[in-house]
Amino acid sequence: MKKKFKFKSIIIIFIIFYVCYMLISQQITIKNKKAQLQQYKTELQEVSKEHQRLVDETKMSKTYRYVEKLARERLGFIKQGENAVMQK
Template sequence: MRKKINFKKVIVAVLVVYILGIFISQQVTIAKIKEENNQKKQELSTLKKKNNELQDQVNMSKSDNYIEKIAREKLNFIKKGETPVINNSSKETSK
């Protein structure tokens, strides 16, 4: 005696498996999005820190003390009454 296949049960089982597959797929997608979100937050934090450092440099570069410092270091400027000192130790002496 053969058992009759109950099509309603088969359809319900297929639907349950299908819905379960969709659920698992969505959970994987959500996990990937959360990970990407965390990475973007870290990247944003790093960029904000770098931006703040650059803003500080911009603000500092507008000050007279910074301009004077650069003029002295890069252009070898001196004030009236100062005696210039030449340091040759950093220059290459071998030819």
Template sequence: MKRRLTFKGTIVILLFVIFIISFIKQELTMKRIQNDIVANQQELTKLKDENFKLQTELDNTPSHDYLEKLVRERLGMIKEGEKVVNSQKEN
């Protein structure tokens, strides 16, 4: 006896095939998104480390005003247009 596929049977098989295809596409999309998340987390960690290093370097760097004061006192440098006035204390 040959069994003939009915219209309802054909619809059920097509729906099952569509479901399987959709499921596979969804799994592939989820895998890709998970890989993207891992890559972005690694990039975030790297950027946080770099940011921490730069912030530490910035915190350890003296201010501009302090550096200017050191240059003026130790090296005797002046800004353009300024005049040097030497005052000598009398003993």
């Protein structure tokens, strides 16, 4: 009778440890997935901001003033009647 009791108690203890191990393992996995999700959300926000900046820049590039500004800055163009000033 005593052997049967030990065998049952060993099996029960083993099952309890296994369940505890599985629960802890799942909690660690959930924690890692939450951290990964937060990282992806942050990355999505950064990409969304960059996308919006590019959309705004595209809209702005279609305006005459922006094209004129780029021509003046990058190509050194001047309007008729203006004097060019060289900076060192």
